[in-house]
Amino acid sequence: MIYRLLMSTVLVAGAAGLEAAGPAVIPLTVLLQEARGHNPEILAARRAWQAAEQVPSQVSTLPDPEVTIQQLSVGSPRPFAGYQNSDFAYVGFGISQELPYPGKLKLKAEAAARDAGSTRYRYEATVRSVLVQVKEAYFQISYAQQTLDVLSHDEKLLDQIAKIAEARYRVGQGTQQDALKAQVERTKLLRDVTQFHQLFDAQQALIKKLLNRPLGSADLAVDPLTETPLVRTADELLSKVRTGNPDVTGQEEMVKRQSVAVELARQDRYPDFGIQYMWQHTGAPFHDYYMLTFSARLPIHRRRKLDPEIAEAADALEQSRREYESQVQSAYFSVQDQYIAAETSGQVLKIYREGLIPQALATYRSGLAAYEAGRQDFETLLSAFLDVLHFDQDYWKTLADHETALARMEQLTGASLR
DSSP states (O other): OHHHHHHHHHHHHHHHHHHHHSOOBOOHHHHHHHHHHHOHHHHHHHHHHHHHTTHHHHHTSOOOOEEEEEEEOSSSSSTTTTTTTOTTOEEEEEEEEEEOOTTHHHHHHHHHHHHHHHHHHHHHHHHHHHHHHHHHHHHHHHHHHHHHHHHHHHHHHHHHHHHHHHHHHHTTSSOHHHHHHHHHHHHHHHHHHHHHHHHHHHHHHHHHHHHTOOTTSOOOBOOOOOOOOOOSOHHHHHTTHHHHOHHHHHHHHHHHHHHHHHHHHHHTTSOOEEEEEEEEEOOTTSOOEEEEEEEEOOOOOIIIIIHHHHHHHHHHHHHHHHHHHHHHHHHHHHHHHHHHHHHHHHHHHHHIIIIIHHHHHHHHHHHHHHHHTTSSOHHHHHHHHHHHHHHHHHHHHHHHHHHHHHHHHHHHHOOOOO
């Protein structure tokens, strides 16, 4: 009797204690918004995107001009020697400017803009990755809570069975083995409660990490799991992959960026220029000098430098195209896989609700009455009880998997499924 009371106390406290001690329920949408504003990974990715957007204006600007001051002495190394008696001695002031070949700066700006675009999509991919982790943790917490409720309820059913088995044993109509088997099943329930407490605590720690909350802060209370109907077709979701998946669109930006890199490599075949103007001031008896210099960089190393540079850029472009195709196919597969999982789990949930669970419960109730009247053996009753227990647990596990599959499809396509 003491053992039964101890088991009952632990099981009931395991399920009800979470709800009693926890704070008010926080909707999933509120936590998703909190993750957007506080998750360190998201904030770091946002800063990387903002930093990348500062690059195009930098690379499209002309190099800084260079100012030159010269002094030429005549007849002696002393500074300003010959300045008053020779028209070769002077003090010069000049300015020079490098001039890239027309079009190069524009291409560099376009390449940097493509890099910034790719970084933006990486930021969006990071946001979606974090948000889907928040959703999955939220669903797992709800699954753990509702399974603990199931265990608490089924513990009462098992307690009823155990009492009947003990009563029948006392009057000589049952066996001691029946009573002991009931106690074994109660211990298994205690084990399951411990495991689901572990799942609950682990997912609480994960969601706090994702929200950047202190791990010692109060646990989050969540909404009960409810089934979200799958209202979109697979074709509708697959059609959104190329435009709604940030990994795919980011890889597409890289293809465009490599196309610009090829054109930049070709532009290196053309010379860059330089222009310099200098004023040379001599002593009072002499005239000043004025000098204008124009220079050009000659790209003469074509076989050893320029041609390999173009080939390298072309190979990188082809690589990015193949990676884009691979990313698209991978996303297609993932969407199809999650769609099948969601569709199948939806059908299984209906089977549980409309068939297995009510049938198992009816079988258990009928078997309990028959066992109490001595018309059925204990093993059959226990099997009926375990069906009720396992079908209840499997229902909530399937529902959590169903909602997780929808969340992953939202991540992959950008479509809202709720």
